[in-house]
Amino acid sequence: MLAKNRKIMDILKKRLAILLFLLVLTACGVKPTVADTKGDKALLVDKAWMLGPFERPENAKPIIQSNPAIVFKDPMSGADVAWQSKATFNPAAVVKGKKIHVLYRAEQDRNVDSIGGHTSRIGLAISKDGVNYQTEEAPIFYPDNDDQKKYEWIGGTEDPRIVESDDGTYILTYTQWNGKIPRLALATSPDLKKWTKHGPVFEDYKDGKYNERETKSGAIVTELKDGKLVAAKINGNYYMYYGVPHIWLASSTELINWVPVEDYAGNLAPVLNPRPGYFDSWLVEAGPPPVLTDDGIVVLYNAGNSSNIGVKDLGNRVYTSGQALFSATEPWKLIDRSETPFLKPELPFEKSGQYKDGTTFVEGLVYFDGKWYLFYGTADSMVGVATATVD
Template sequence: MKHYKHILFVNVALLILLLQFTSQNVFAQNLQTQNQWALLPFVKENQYNPILTPGSSIFTDPITQQTVKWEAAHVFNPAMIIRHDTVYMLYRAQDSAGTSRIGLAVSTDGHHFTRNQQPVLFPDNDSFKQYEWPGGCEDPRIVADANGTYYLTYTAFDGQLARLMVATSTDLIHWQKHGPAFAKAYSGKYLNVWSKSGAIVATYSPNNIVATKVNGKYWMYWGDQFIWAATSTDLINWQPIEMPKGMKPPVALRGQAFNMPQLQIVLPTRKGKFDSDLVESGPAAMYSPNGIRLLYNGRNIPAIGDKNLPEGTYASGQALFNAKNPVQLIHRLNHYFMKPTEPYEITGQVNNVCFIEGLVYFQQKWWLYYGTADSNIAVATCNKPL
């Protein structure tokens, strides 16, 4: 009898271990399956980073008529696109006075860039000076249309208010400014509220990033307190999405959101996580029939967020929206996929910043370009197929 009890005990113990092992494997497989939609993993190219640092080029400013070293202080937050098998980088550059201009650099290998000696987009004595001076032109993001015209969203900063702007080009060097993206929406209701960081929904290919319509309209994710959405018929004039009657915000309004309470928040901040304080759009949003993937930036406050990340840390997240209803969030990573770890990411103009803004598929892999500590530019790569 004792012998049978011993066998029974051993069998039960083995069954428990088998169930635990199976349960852990199922959990791991489910976790992997849940995140299959995400673009992962990214590995920092530390042997090359930072790939762009401040430069010594000079430029005669058209407003002050003074010669300035327009990129001598900081370079960061680049937009990226492929043209003629070449990687084009449009990056934010600051002079010693803090004015931002957008520079251009090109590469045939993704690591080594040759700069244009003059900025390609900058404050001028034009009708947009009132929005762009003295702060400048900041934080570009780029897509193309099916006809080969490039559309750049960027931030104009007049020293007090940020406004989301649009410019177009056919060669990435000569740009036509079109002014504030929301100037005509709701009779100018959102012209003079804080707006920036416009990531247009697009289809990525090895050769281009092409704006893609959903339900007959172009879509854009934008904002840097929460992330909101907007639509357009021409990629120039945009209309922010307001909440339907009876809808309530998913979180309590904070910061700039108090000035635009009617807008529908599509990606809120989250308590206890790396994106507790602020969320901000990254590169052009990635359209596919299975969903719209948005890579975004999150800022942390340990008191309400991730206690293991320093105050003000910018880390990188991903979210997936419904391909047929771009305001419907269907998946979101629970954890950042990139954070500051390197000296040039931890110390700089703003400490503890990895700010993702440019993404291309080039040479059979993904290249994610980002600003480091608001001071330099670096890159990380991912081998996941297109």
């Protein structure tokens, strides 16, 4: 009888805790996010450590779209090319001079009917208010006649992520695509205009052990310091989550040279894997730079679904967004992860484009004017934004 009473009391305590949590959210003007998964319309997907909840603007529309009228003198071909005629998507973001700077992937249409068959360059859009974005006429980062052209031509420079270091240097991670192997690469800049390319991140590691292997999506851990996100050091090292269809980890002492985390046998050790039965059953891929918080490292990641072993109603190959929590002192140690996506394709522009299955592909995160601004690619075609109030 005593054990039964204790069990009842435990249940009541848990329900009371949930009720109090919901009341606090409501009092703060925050609507708890719910998801319809496995028929449970009342399933709360918010966890105390997660960033958000994120909300789209009212009557949400793309903030950046393709524009075939803008041309650029391409140094590789010598021709004037419509460098963002096909699509603009998969954005990075950073705050500079009290303005949001969005670095987005722009594709030149090469009349090839396949994803990845076009030439990508990185453009820049700037906003003073987080609502209106003005794009630059020319790309700020692109394939050139330099020592990286063998890795970057003719596919281009893709899918940027960006962080700022303590000394104000901007660290850009991106994918080099030569039409054969996608490689995770790194570049630095003092001003987002002049760039130094450092080449593939793992080109020299163990005589190029991973240089002929697909690598991409490098997200360097950050922390909120003096009102902006900067690269965070943990026990003397910087850390970067990267890769697809699993997420791996690498470390660095100075943000330029990186060492992948391996197991005792010298193999890459995945720190986040796809999960049968969930929205991330097909693949997981690092999103924007993770954030070091009081709870640990919050990693926002992109998730692909395989409906036969995942969420049946979500569809195959649909990209949604999840969150995972890692230890603040052992970045390879997974503590928790979201049960349902916190962002998924719902609006027409998120489900129409060259990737018709739909994507909300998160890549850019900034703290601006008291809010989180999360930038994401939609259907490999446009750029969207969602915001969350920061406590």
